Amino acid sequence: MNIFNQIIRGVLFFILAIFGMAMAFVFMISTAIAVGILYIVARIKGRPFGVKAYWTERRHASSNKNVFKNKDVTDIEMREIP
Template identity: 60%
Template sequence: MNLIQQILRAVLFLVLAFFGLVMAFVFMASTALAIGVLYIVARLKGRPFGVKAYWAERRRPPMPPRPGAPGGRQTRERDVTDIEMREIP
């Protein structure tokens, strides 16, 4: 009886490991597909595709709102550098 339980556990482990492997493969394939789409879109728009270009664009200061532009709200002059944290009992 103990041998049958060990065999069933081993089979269950192998089935779960196989499904985990399939899920990891699907995740890697979908990630590769998404990166490919982003690469193609960047090339069509004439932008470089890469981490340096992404961070350079993200670090660029935002454009100031035009006077009289609809929806132009004022931005704060200083960045938030500290937060207040409280424990909730």
């Protein structure tokens, strides 16, 4: 009976491992498709595709925007934390 339980556990573990590998494979394929779509869109728009270009664009976009319209911030709320 003990050998039978070990065989059932081994088969269930094998099925679970195969299922996990299938899910990982689907995740990798969907990620590759998403990256491919982003690459095609970047090429169509004429922008470079890469991490360096993304961070350069984000840095310049955030520095040009004014977070506060009025530089004098006077309205604050203060609470005591018990």
